[in-house]
Amino acid sequence: MIFTIAVDGPAAAGKGTISRALAEAFGFAHLDTGLLYRAVGAKAGDPVAAARSLSPEDLARDDLRSMAAGQAASVVAAIPEVRAALVAFQQDFARREGGAVLDGRDIGTVICPGAEVKLFVTASAEVRAHRRWLEVGGDEAQVLAEVKARDERDMNRADAPLKPAADSILIDTSTLSIDEAVAQAAAIVRRRLG
Ligand code: CDP
Numbered sequence: 001m002i003f004t005i006a007v008d009g010p011a012a013a014g015k016g017t018i019s020r021a022l023a024e025a026f027g028f029a030h031l032d033t034g035l036l037y038r039a040v041g042a043k044a045g046d047p048v049a050a051a052r053s054l055s056p057e058d059l060a061r062d063d064l065r066s067m068a069a070g071q072a073a074s075v076v077a078a079i080p081e082v083r084a085a086l087v088a089f090q091q092d093f094a095r096r097e098g099g100a101v102l103d104g105r106d107i108g109t110v111i112c113p114g115a116e117v118k119l120f121v122t123a124s125a126e127v128r129a130h131r132r133w134l135e136v137g138g139d140e141a142q143v144l145a146e147v148k149a150r151d152e153r154d155m156n157r158a159d160a161p162l163k164p165a166a167d168s169i170l171i172d173t174s175t176l177s178i179d180e181a182v183a184q185a186a187a188i189v190r191r192r193l194g
Contacts, residue, residue: 003028003099004114005189006107009121010151010162011070012128014173014181018121019103021182022189031093033104033111034073036086038064041072051076051085067136067146074150077105078157087111105154108165117192119185120164123174125151 005028007019016032023030036051039058043050050058063069076082083106094100094112102111108118123131129144136143154162164170169188173181 001099002095002097003116003193004094004112005099005101005117005119006094006112006115006165006168007101007103007119007121007185008105008108008162008164008168009119010125010128010154011147012132013121013123014131014178015103015121017178018119018171018181018185019101021178022185023101025182025186026099026189026193028099028101029093029096030101031090031103033086033090033102033107035059035064036089037073037077037082038069040082040086041074041076042069047076047079048081048085051082054086065135067132067138067143070150071146074153078153078159080159083159105162106160108168109163110160113165117189118165118168119171119188120168121171121173121181121185123172127174 005022007015009015019030036054039054040047040050042061042064043058090102090111094102108115125144125148129140129147132147133140133143171181171184
């Protein structure tokens with residue numbers, strides 16, 4: 001069976017948690033596409049060359065989850081040639097046999113406009129910054145400023161800006177527990193699967 005679930009939304013909205021849970025529940029493969037951009041941003045040298053030569057080792061680096069890696073990712077993610085170099089890999093993953101969940105910023109709009117399910121997962125900037133702060137620590141006001149700066153860059157770039165696909169279903173996780181958010185998403189997928 002070929003079945004793609006596209007999960008888009010801003011930083012720390014809960015996309016990763018929901019996507020992993022959906023993959024587990026339905027036996028689908030999961031791709032965190034943000035990791036591709038984080039790995040490109042973390043590599044030294046020309047980002048376009050980095051995107052074209054991305055290796056499994058690049059994706060396995062243990063420093064990709066930091067706030068700094070997130071900022072670097074959103075800078076290289078605005079370069080059209082970087083995005084273009086990553087399209088085929090993501091599309092192949094999405095249409096693999098057995099079903100796939102991809103989370104990112106442009107999955108439902110650019111990478112998989114024909115995805116069977118499109119979710120746009122969001123939450124207020126304050127709630128998202130608080131969640132990220134619980135993960136990374138430091139100064140919460142600084143984390144909020146960085147989350148807002150990254151949202152700004154991701155929403156206003158010319159190529160594949162962050163925005164809900166016209167036919168996406170919105171899940172606002174501001175006041176939802178993880179279990180509630182996952183249950184909402186799983187119900188949408190189940191309905192589509194019939
Ligand atoms: O986990 P978090 O939501 O904080 O970030 P991420 O999903 O790892 O993405 C890091 C950065 O990569 C984002 O801020 C985007 O600039 C970029 N990105 C993108 O442009 N397109 C994607 N499909 C995924 C990530």
